[in-house]
Amino acid sequence: MGQEDQELLIRGGSKHPSAEHLNNGEGGGASQSCIGQGYGQAKNYGTLRPPSPPDGPGSGSTNGQLAENLTYAWHNLDIFGAVNQPGSGWRQLVNRTRGLFCNERHIPAPRKHLLKNVCGVAYPGELLAVMGSSGAGKTTLLNALAFRSPQGIQVSPSGMRLLNGQPVDAKEMQARCAYVQQDDLFIGSLTAREHLIFQAMVRMPRHLSYKQRVARVDQVIQELSLSKCQHTIIGVPGRVKGLSGGERKRLAFASEALTDPPLLICDEPTSGLDSFTAHSVVQVLKKLSQKGKTVILTIHQPSSELFELFDKILLMAEGRVAFLGTPSEAVDFFSYVGAQCPTNYNPADFYVQVLAVVPGREIESRERIAKICDNFAISKVARDMEQLLATKSLQQPLEQPENGFTYKATWFMQFRAVLWRSWLSVLKEPLLVKVRLIQTTMVAILIGLIFLGQQLTQVGVMNINGAIFLFLTNMTFQNVFATINVFTSELPVFMREARSRLYRCDTYFLGKTIAELPLFLTVPLVFTAIAYPMIGLRAGVLHFFNCLALVTLVANVSTSFGYLISCASSSTSMALSVGPPVIIPFLLFGGFFLNSGSVPVYLKWLSYLSWFRYANEGLLINQWADVEPGEISCTSSNTTCPSSGKVILETLNFSAADLPLDYVGLAILIVGFRGFAYLALRLRARRKE
């Protein structure tokens, strides 16, 4: 844009002839409302015409989805975000404490005004593109429109979000709207088809048969051109090669398209895609809008061809609306405010540039943006919108979802779907099965070789006790870290799906626990079967199975503990750093480093939470309880050599009669840790993203 244009904008003047007929002559003062008076009384510019009636849906549906056309209007959306100043956490804590003592109950935290009186409307059959420079507020707006604003974001209660003219809440919105977020989240070990089948099982209405769901999956695969890659694993970007960026995007749409929602909101569906793939992704959205859907998307720098696909554009700058209307109306409007798009220039690039805050020329840029937004705020389109809302002319009945606003699938259907998906990912996740089994076998052989063929001598007793404790530390660390690594990477998928009300927290937790059980039984079996005979631990089938049972319980306590740490931590790295320091005290109370009779009274309670203590006692009882006097060979000069297994247990402050209690202690810890992990997961699922 030339210097001359910018000056005109700052003056609020116009050099474009078409601006004459757009401007009614009255000066445009800045208005914080969507409506004002003066400018924009033009006949030709800025009408909120709905597009011509679409062909579908409206004619009923085989997928059980709501077959309705939706007009989505939003009005006076004011959104605030928290200001993160250095030390603001402390400041808030001090403020809150002051509030408690000084009866200053309400000390408002500093807030940033992210969106200012944003208004807009999207009609059925319309592809509305929200554009603006980085930081303009596009994602903030889309999150608010989809009722998915993250934590720390406040939507002012005066803002209205209306479907067919009726105010809606988050639940009503979720039942009708599909939200494809910028970062697509998948379980990377599944194939595209497996992912869609899972989605069909939890998203589609409960009365549909499995056959009907699979038929719909096939149809969506066709519609979104995913046939070629339907059996390819999705993959994890940067770690496991799988679907391409464009295929991942289309898969994200496909998941939402399964239920054929009347309203589709997509945040940056083309980000990271080349122009050809971006075009094909937007084409998919265009086709959906042509079927009667209301489609809203944000986009960065669309090419001229892409720009032509948009029915309407909503331009944002500095958290305000700079323009809403058709691309041709945008030409008129920008000419009117003195910023005519040069010929042979991509209009999208031009508008975004005009509305950007240029580094080094911030004041000038902000004045220009304010002028454009003020002009739009008093334009005909803004007044039309006010009128639409005031006259309730948008009001049409909203269809009620089949099962109200509850989950689409029954408890059992959700459980079955989660169990199936978790089982598939257990089988396919190399970190979980292949790597774990190889790692277990290698560690078992290594421990077996180090402690190979121990005899019942004084040295042998020491070595056997060490080897037994090593069983426990190995089982613990291996399982805790494997669980943290795998589970925390899956948690974002769970959180998004749980917030989209695809399934309940309990069905997920139960399904996952049961799916992973065979693995957590196999790992201890492999380990014990190799290490036990190699070391030469107490011979006898009963002794072997007793050891196996205790090691299996330890593996499952550790897994439960891993779940608890994962659910209570905000990220994988946090869980990995919190894990070891929390495990160390439990390990010390195991009776190997510190005699169980020497635990300080004030820490006794903590020792009852130590699985090392129960398992070590159980395994040592299993090893030594029936070793008769004289079985341990000692030299006659060695007076410290234990004469029998009973003496060894007494020295360690363990009693053979406590074996059943050790089993009970381990079982309680499994249930307890899992219970708390479940509660932590529920709390997380309830919190905003």
Ligand SMILES: Nc1ncnc2c1ncn2[C@@H]1O[C@H](COP(=O)(O)OP(=O)(O)OP(=O)(O)O)[C@@H](O)[C@H]1O
């Ligand atoms: N949770 C938050 N707390 C405080 N400020 C926030 C929060 N989220 C976003 N913002 C601020 O709000 C403004 C708009 O952010 P938003 O992500 O909506 O921009 P955008 O137009 O989508 O940008 P981009 O195109 O780069 O994604 C930015 O200045 C951003 O720093």
